[in-house]
Amino acid sequence: MALPPGSRALLSGCCVLLSAALAAGREAGCLDCHTAAADAPVHAVLRTVHGNLGEGRAQTCRACHGDSPAHAREPAGEAPEVSFGPRWRSGIEVRNGSCLACHQANGPLLSWQGSSHQREDLACDSCHTSHSQRDGALDEDTSSHLCGACHQPVRAQLRLPSRHPIAEGKTACSDCHNPHGGSGEADLYQVSVNDNCLSCHQDKRGPFLWEHAPVAEDCALCHRPHGSVHERLLSARGPALCQQCHAAAFHPSLPYGRGGLPGGAPNPNLLGKNCLNCHSQVHGSNHPSGARLTR
Ligand code: HEC
Ligand code: HEC
Ligand code: HEC
Ligand code: HEC
Ligand code: HEC
Ligand code: HEC
Ligand code: HEC
Ligand code: HEC
Ligand code: HEC
Ligand code: HEC
Structure with missing residues (x-):
């Protein structure tokens, strides 16, 4: 029989201890054979919470x-x-x-x-190592690597230009996900995506005098939680993001030209091609006249 390296030493070492145990008239215990000398790493468990x-x-x-x-x-x-x-x-x-x-x-x-x-x-x-004094799963520095080894697509998102600072070690997968399961979507610690986001981004919670309906509904309508090619983790850029829902909005969806404006100045709707130029309070407004999320 082919024995793995080390186990011969373990076997011969334990014979001595074993005979000592038998001479003492008792059954060999685990540690008579799995001695610190033959089996050093195994003994590390004795210095953990399981010791x-x-x-x-x-x-x-x-x-x-x-x-x-x-x-x-x-x-x-x-x-x-x-x-x-x-x-x-x-x-x-x-x-x-x-x-x-x-x-x-x-x-x-x-x-x-x-x-x-x-x-x-x-x-x-698969995640925990009991015989190591540093269980990689419990260490914020290493646990996200552990997750990324299996979740390749998510790992790729962590490298996108805009991202949650997971690779930078400021957030970890297990700040948001419970690896042992959760009661809501995607095994999050919270019941809903919004509860998850708001647990850290409390300023977006409201209540707002003027709410923006999709913000109260689901942050993921506009944001990608792991990372995105668009700044601020957005799912789309500039007006395209807003036009997914406001295609029929009375003014802004139309590609205005310079015609029709006094002096032929470029239409401000086109500045940076961004609705946020005017509707800056996209998460909601508490200004008395913030109905259109402009202030
Ligand atoms: C008489 C000596 C002896 C005693 C007593 C003994 N072991 Fe072992 N154990 C060995 C040896 C030798 C090996 C290596 C076997 C191999 O890999 O061929 C081993 C291997 C193991 C392994 C590795 C299993 C694997 O799949 O690779 C575990 C776990 C283990 N022992 C646990 C225990 C526990 C728990 C006890 C006490 C209840 C115990 N041993 C008592 C000699 C002993
Ligand atoms: C997918 C990887 C993974 C699997 C599988 C896994 N765990 Fe965990 N476990 C973790 C991570 C990561 C943490 C640290 C959680 C944190 O930081 O919030 C953890 C934490 C723990 C804790 C400490 C929790 C605390 O808050 O004190 C215990 C106990 C635990 N796991 C037991 C288990 C048991 C038992 C199993 C098998 C039924 C298991 N784990 C399966 C990744 C995993
Ligand atoms: C005989 C009971 C028992 C068994 C079996 C057991 N544990 Fe534990 N475990 C404990 C106790 C007690 C603690 C410390 C108190 C606590 O955190 O609940 C603990 C703590 C932990 C922790 C948190 C460690 C920390 O540093 O905070 C993890 C992770 C863990 N166990 C994983 C495991 C895994 C994985 C297994 C199976 C390989 C396992 N446990 C088997 C009793 C046990
Ligand atoms: C908390 C549960 C737990 C306790 C307590 C525990 N083990 Fe283990 N053992 C494991 C797990 C899990 C592994 C797989 C490797 C790892 O996680 O580090 C393992 C692996 C092993 C191996 C195989 C090591 C290898 O990599 O070849 C041996 C031998 C072993 N244990 C012996 C022991 C002995 C002897 C004791 C008592 C001193 C002990 N274990 C206590 C959970 C435990
Ligand atoms: C050994 C491989 C492995 C490791 C390590 C692992 N996972 Fe997973 N995970 C899976 C598989 C397989 C699935 C189910 C298929 C899927 O949804 O990708 C899954 C599912 C999930 C889901 C649910 C996805 C959904 O669609 O609802 C989440 C969230 C998750 N894992 C997070 C984590 C986190 C966080 C860690 C690190 C603590 C981790 N995983 C470590 C293999 C792994
Ligand atoms: C800031 C919180 C947060 C962090 C950190 C985070 N996630 Fe997620 N994750 C989410 C949310 C929210 C969803 C649900 C997305 C949705 O509904 O669109 C999700 C979805 C998932 C899913 C299922 C859907 C998919 O995209 O495949 C997996 C798997 C997953 N996350 C794994 C991970 C892993 C692995 C890490 C660490 C590398 C991680 N997550 C870090 C919040 C987070
Ligand atoms: C565990 C805490 C935590 C959770 C939960 C969380 N975030 Fe973050 N978020 C952060 C941190 C830390 C930063 C980086 C802030 C910094 O660097 O100043 C950040 C940054 C951001 C940014 C700005 C990115 C940039 O490019 O400036 C956006 C957008 C964002 N988060 C959205 C979300 C959304 C949407 C959710 C829910 C899916 C969420 N966050 C959940 C901690 C969290
Ligand atoms: C309708 C689309 C939309 C929804 C829904 C949305 N956001 Fe945003 N979010 C944006 C836009 C657009 C920006 C960029 C604002 C800027 O650059 O001034 C942004 C920026 C952010 C930022 C970074 C800048 C800052 O203001 O701190 C955070 C954090 C953030 N959002 C969190 C959230 C959270 C949490 C939710 C859910 C409660 C959410 N967002 C829902 C569109 C949205
Ligand atoms: C997921 C769909 C969705 C997206 C994406 C979205 N909105 Fe909205 N928005 C709504 C809904 C629904 C309302 C409420 C409409 C109502 O009450 O008639 C609303 C209301 C508004 C209002 C107030 C209108 C009023 O009548 O008071 C403004 C301004 C607005 N959105 C601007 C934006 C901007 C700017 C963006 C891009 C950053 C954006 N929206 C992205 C769905 C969306
Ligand atoms: C130059 C500033 C400006 C820009 C750029 C702009 N808006 Fe507006 N928008 C306004 C003003 C001012 C109102 C209020 C008009 C009123 O009350 O009559 C308004 C009203 C709205 C309303 C409410 C319409 C209604 O029926 O009451 C929506 C929705 C809206 N804008 C969406 C957008 C979207 C989407 C974009 C980008 C594609 C955009 N806006 C770009 C200034 C702007």
């Missing part, structure tokens, strides 16, 4: 990997009850079941069942 899950350190191992008496008797041939790999990786239900035994009823995992990631059979250990 003290039961009575004694071997109980800690069993909390996630199961009691595994067969494996402890015959480590070269028998798998532990729960393995996260590499050799005997258990099925997804078994691996996730191990973590959920403690985390099921926990706040952050309440919506795990039925979440996008649960439905796609992602494992807790």
